[in-house]
Amino acid sequence: MSTAQPTIVLLHGFAESREVWTAFTRDFPDDYRLVTPNLLGFGTNVHDIRDYSMEAQARYLAEYLRQRGVERAVFVCHSMGGYVALAFAERYPSMVAGLSLFHSTALPDTEERKANRDKNIDFIQRHGVEKFMDSFVRPLFAPDNREKLVDERCFLEEIGKATPEASIIGALKAMKQRPDRTAVLRKADYPVQFIIGKDDVAVTVDSLLPQISLPAESHVLILDGVGHVGFFEQPAVTRRAVLDFAGRVFNSEE
Template identity: 75%
Template sequence: MSTSTPATILFLHGFGESREVWTEFTRDFPDQYRLITLNLLGHGTNVHDIRDYSMEAQARYVAEQLRQKNAERALLVCHSMGGYVALAFAERYPEMVAGLVLFHSTALPDTDEKKANRDKNMDFVRRHGVEKFMESFIRPLFAPSNRERLLEQREFLEDIGRATPQATVLGALEAMKNRPDRTEVLRRAKFPVFFIVGKEDIAVSVESILPQLALPAQSHALLLSDVGHLGYFEEADLTRQAVIDFAGMVFGD
């Protein structure tokens, strides 16, 4: 990559998370990379005057932040909803994408069943609040064997989730429900794509990802046993090294 700025890696968190989920994950990255972590609209400390939670609005925000930081291109490492944002970003700003890591994420739209579940979740949040919702939402995202082993990490995510404004939770659920099919973004990608998949992921199944592996011109995959939707905690060392190796390939290090 020939720019005046160092090779940039941008980390995008998932729904009900914040940039803090990447703190430990990024601690041992090589010094030659410029690491950027953002709070997506409505998340973390970025909670003021948010009117549009759509993936497209999030993508515009990401582009604005990268431009402010003089990053012409970046490798995007994106968890779950962050991947939906990254795909919207890649659709509109493909020239700014050096590579893409879909970390438990998908280019497919919600199925009818998934849309119905989003509606049920929104109804639950309206009736019982964000705190009650997060108590039941986060635990199943870990593979069964990791739910007690990683209790500290689970509580960490629950704390972040509980601090997420109700407007954000509702707005993000609606936005995810309404996002379009972006498999064409993968098909047209001139950048390498790396899929990290948990074999016990209840949110993004292995079966739904396998056909997507064939879409990009250059595709890589890591399929993880005994991992659910949170591989950056469930297999932290393995996934960290995999992302570092992918970054080396993307930037020719």
Template identity: 55%
Template sequence: MPAAPQPTLVFLHGFAESPAIWADFTRDFPSRYRLLMPALPGHGPNPAPVTDYAMEAQAQAVLAQLDAAGADKVVLVGHSMGGYVALALAEAHPARVAGLVLFHSTALPDNKEKKAARDESAGFVRRHGVEKYMRSAIRPLLAPGNRKQLAAELKQLEDLAATTPVTTILGCLEAMKHRPDRTQVLRDARFPVLFIGGHDDPAVPLDTLLPQLALPAQSHALLLRNVGHLGFMEAPELTRQSVLDFCAAIC
């Protein structure tokens, strides 16, 4: 009897990032895994024009890439906004999902304060441009103790983010502000879910993440001290091994 096909591992980058963030992270993944790293709409080196940045529309764009690649059953690994997209995909097509990794991400919608912060960010971008915004917005995502030692990596990420079109920045800020509560996706999940969180994450505070760990029937967690929102940079070995262990239990 032929072996069942292995799920494809799909890595979804975050807001103002690109598939390049996963290059070092996945370099030592076993060759038995098939890896896909799609660029989310409006992102990447040659982004096509985008009219809809809603998480549902982004999920459909990812699904089209999965279909084109012949990837049926997938493990979704989503960083930050990539996690929002992964949740939207899992909500619309749960049978396609073998596992879900929320990598510094959340199923909760923006609260009033977060929505106001999105509007402030959009105003800053309109007044000062994308590059100046990214020079001020990314550094605080790192845990304070990591900012000096990861200065080179931080600069690379800032440079990458600064190339993101202004229309993408503004479109994604608005779409993230209006995304719905998707905690029901976690409650209904018939697939395992891995949560990766940082004790110093200003974007996804642990006090908002911890209650979500109890929602899926199969829940796993890696909660990291001295890590902010960028665990793939701040704790690459620990986060990589956690994702590998999670995938090994599924595949």
């Protein structure tokens, strides 16, 4: 059974869950159907996961959407969620009406980033997920927001600490191994949105600027004083940007 209702699929990032979207989407219009899955290994989706690769996540997502009658949607994707969405778009392009990369990238890990993934895995194996999350989340916020948004920071830390070690390590390995998917942006016959934080240390503005010219249609929002979690750091601005983007996409398809 399919649905003709305009659908927005929101994909969370690494060490997160669908709960990161709860406050962000509270004021979304009822016109939209919102689908917020937990990716493999996260939230409540933590049982019997053997493959954390972006390709496995994409296959899971396709089946998840088919079971819910979603044939085509706008995808709004934070960080690792963007890696999953790009793998999904590569395999199921007809299901993508629009793609919003929310602090995400089509580039693979650099050698330095791969080495950092290995260091993080080693740290987790020696000290556990809880200690890792104590140091991982804080730098994701822009410097001025790290003390200002303590509740939001603690919320993300709690989600991460509740995530099984196998999921954290599995996702780190999968992100390290993901390929370059800039070709997906070049081939995109749907609009692509980039939401970029100037203070993002995880996906830097410099690494994203060359990507914004790749799709045939790009929409770009670059935010001052924002790090890697704009839905907490500038919720009103990023919410408006996502809704405007979705509105343009769905209006063009009518």
